[in-house]
Amino acid sequence: MRPLCIAAFIQALALSAWAGPLEDAAAAHQRGDYATAARIYQTLADRGDANAQNSLGVMYLYGQGARRDYTQARKWFRQAAALGSPAAQFNLGEMYFRSQGVEQDLLEAARWYNRAAEQGHSRAQFTLAAFYLIGAGVRVNPQKAAYWFERAAAQGHAEAQQELGKMYGAGRGVPRDLVSAYKWLALSRANARTDVVRNSASRALQHVAAAMTPAQVSEARQLASVWRATPSKVRYQ
Template sequence: MKNKIFYFLILFFLSFLVSCEKKSSISSEKEGMDYYKKGEYEKALPLLEKSANSGNAKAYFYLGEIYRDKDISTSCRNYKKASEGGYKEAFFKVGLCYYVGEGIEKNDSEAFKWAKKAGDELNEIQLSNDDKKHLMLFIGDFYLTGKGTLQDFSEAAKWFEQAAELGDERAQATMAFFYYSGQGVLMSKEKSKYWAEKAAAQDNEIGEFALGMLNQFNDPPAIKEAVYWYEKAAEKNHEGAQYELGVIYEKGVGIEQDLAKAHHYYKLAATSGRSYLVEELSNFEKRHNLKGTP
């Protein structure tokens, strides 16, 4: 009987110690957070470190925030500990750390894993609209390229469209091409035009290029409209738009032929250094007995 009483006393004592540690950790975190919110990082640091050393994942996250602008390696190590402790706000940040390889070894698979975990918890994480768009684009790019995960155009389109709906111009332009090509979504010229117009309204050259394509390859073609949008994109050094203007002015279909303008745009496109565009310029000059280099 005495042994049983002693055993229960030990259990009670140990649970009391754990309870005290948790209270101490929470107290340190709260006090540290108060200083953090005031921007008094020197005072916040030791309190958050004390709380983190007791296993507080949230404290690790805010240590990561404090170190972010002065020691990215230390910042990333703290984000990692916060993520491993289940603190959801840190998931995307540790994903970015794995992507750039700061403080932890670069690893695209780990970067995708943590970003996707953040994406799956999006409704539970407090992120600004800009950070949400950034996260959606980040995940979409992984699915689009097949880096860190299997290439999956339908998943890429799902994430890009969410970012597009939040107003991101690059996502809107990307969705224009998804709907134009039918990659990852059902082909729809109407939806392609919708997203291209949204992107172009934000002065996005890829959206302008998409509108040029939609008009050029329409049935029937609207070449003057295509030229209008291509020229806007070409002014922003979009090489695809510059090349298509070269083709249009060389052929003179739907618009007056102008070989001087065609040569000008072929040369502009070739300045990108892309081999096929340099070759197209060379072929144009051979066809018309011209000399010149980009």
């Protein structure tokens, strides 16, 4: 067996061995047994498990089982991010964006959002797109905004679908395309988890439909009906 194959095999065995404890910790975390979750996460985090490091950071960030500690949260997010965890990279972006234990730094936030977005993290993709749309931490770039909105939208992110639909409707960052606008707005309304997003999508949908022919509306509805999300394999927390 070649050295690289052996290394990959050993890593796979290690990840398999940790999968059970990590799942146990996640279950404890979910049911509010923070003491158990923290104990298992800490053990795995000390061994270099990026998922456990990120989850431990989340517990410190929200004060779950212990006093909220932004310094510890940032420490564990950074370790997990260095190991390539997109969830930790996103969480670091959030800390710099929302001034959680640090002064707001939009440049640093954008940098971490970008790293997570490139790995398929839909919330990072959406936030990075919004940054490009308004020029937060990056130069205004409607084309890049549309690019990242589309990638988040493809995963079923309702807010991204709505923003993408609006961009197609206005021809901002993408060629004006009312059929695509209607499709994405209809999907946003269908996938919305809150009334605010759903109602906003409905209003935008009515506005776009008023400028369309019946044939265009029919085409857009057909496209929306056959659309299926292509979710990333990224683990979120």
